[in-house]
Amino acid sequence: MKAKKNYFEKLFSDKRFTIVFSILIAIGLWFVVRSIINPNSIATIRNVKVNYDYNSAAYLSQGLDIVEKDTEDKSVTISGDDNQISGVEAEDILLYPNYSQVNGPGTYTLKLVATQADSLLNSRSYDFNEISPSAYVQVTFDKVSTKKFTITVNASGIDPEDGYYVDTPVASPAEVTVRGPESVVNSIDKVMANVTLNEKRTESALTTAQLEFLDKEGNPVDSTYLTTDVSQVEVTIPVLKIKEVPLTVEYTHVPVGYDVEVLNPTLSQETIRVAGSAEQVDALESINAGYIDLAKLQLGTSVDLSIELPDGLRNIDSVQKVTVSFNTMGFTTRTISVSEIRVVNAASGTTVTPSVGRINNVTLIGREDELEELSESSVVAQIDASPTNVSVTKGQQNMEVEIIVPGTETVFATGTYTVLCDISTGA
Structure with a gap:
């Protein structure tokens, strides 16, 4: 045994033997690996989807977009070592069209x-052998177009309680930007948001709605290849409370103490129905139809006013204008000259002096008997020289004049009057 041990020690100490022995071991191991791992294995990966977005810059840069495409999944056959192809799934394979021949709209x-x-x-190494049932796909391209549309809301089934009103539904956002094939975008006539609520309500409704694209005939447009900046909208359906309130008018350039009711005003529309939130409507007592300037009033004429409602209110009766007429039977006009000119409210150190001593052609309106008895000397022309009305520190300025008729019930001045005044400041 000792001799045999010495023999092996001597044998493995020989460098030439160890080299030959190592080569033989390596060859043996290689044959073992070859018998276990098959380098020519084949696998078929099914349900591989075609990725049309990969390298899409090739057609997007030409202003094109895909209108129609094959949607069939493919099977891909791969080959390689067992340990490389084992476990490969459909998600591990990228399958995409070669867009190099696409040079304009059409089907390719x-x-x-x-x-x-x-x-x-991915560190795996394998070959791609076959794509089935076909290694080709048919794709149709068209020019890309972008267009903005107003969203129209179509609400149905809203049943307001008695005394309530359904106002125009509102979409938020109110517009949508559509991008897609030019022919498809151009076929869109209207973008709709359809809402159906089958219930009675006394309050506004808030819901969401998907967008629908319609052509001029009202038929749906295929939106498969369209993209939008919003896919759905919030729709508010206002349910408002109705109330009938009286219309009133107000006056400007009314002399102090003058009662406009002596003019016997009559409105062509005495009341109006409005709708709004219950809180706003319940607090409402009247609607001001507008303002009448007495300085512009002429006998025998009426005044048309445009009705403007406060924010949040709706005009149910669609009454846009009201005519105010005056029963001024027994009234007449008289033209006089006013020599009593007074300056009031001048700042300390400021002197305002009218450059004329009389204002001619002042028109008065009133009952005939009062006008006949009226003395010109009892009529006053008053200039308000408050600092806010004086724009110069020295020189001349036209100043507005208010005509005052004291001690009368029906007489007032109509028209506007100014006087050129000399203005100075300081000692």
Whole structure:
């Protein structure tokens, strides 16, 4: 035994023997690996989807977009070592069309290219052998167009309680930007948001709605290849409370103490129905139809006013204008000259002096008997020289004049009057 041990020690100490022995071991191991791992294995990966977005810059840069495409999944046959192809799934394969021949709108038959998905992260090594049932796909392209549409809300089934009113539904956002094939975008006539609520309500409703694209005939437009900046909208359906309130008018340039009711005003529309939130409507007592300027009033004429409602209110009766007429039977006009000119409210150190001593052609309106008895000397022309009305520190300025008729019930001045005044400041 000792002799045999010495023999093996001597044998393995020989460098030539160890080299030959190592080579033989390596060859043996190689044959073992070859018998276990088959380098020519084949696998078929099914349900691989075609990725039309990969390399899409090739057609998007030409202003094109896909109108129609094949949607059939493919089977891809791969080959390689068992340990490389084992476990490969459909998600591991990137299958996309070669867009190099696409040069304008039209239908193309494009060859598919197969590669490993996320190849930079994938360390597997295998070959792609076959794509079935076909290695080609048919794709139709068209020019890309972008257009903005107003969203129209179609609400149905809203049943307001008695005394309530359904106002125009509002979509938020009110517009949508549509991008897609030019022919498809141009076929869109209207973008609708349809809402159905089958219930009685005394309050406004808030809901969401998907968008629908319609052509001029009202038929749906295929939106498969359209993209939008919003896919759904919030729709507010206002349910407002109705109330009938009286219309009133107000006056400007009314002399102090003058009662406009002596003019016997009559409105063509005495009341108006409005709708709004219950809180706003319940607090409402009247609606001001507008303002009448007495300085512009003429006997025998009426005044038309445009009705403007406060924010939040709706005009149910659609009454846009009201005519105010005056029963001024027994009234007449008289033209006089006013020599009593007074300056009031001048600042300390400021002197305002009218450059004339009389204002001619002042028109008065009133009952005939009062006008006949009226003395010109009892009529006063008053200039308000408050600092806010004086724009110069020295020189001349036209100043507005208010005509005052004291001690009368029906007489007032109509028209506007100014006087050129000398203005100075300081000692």
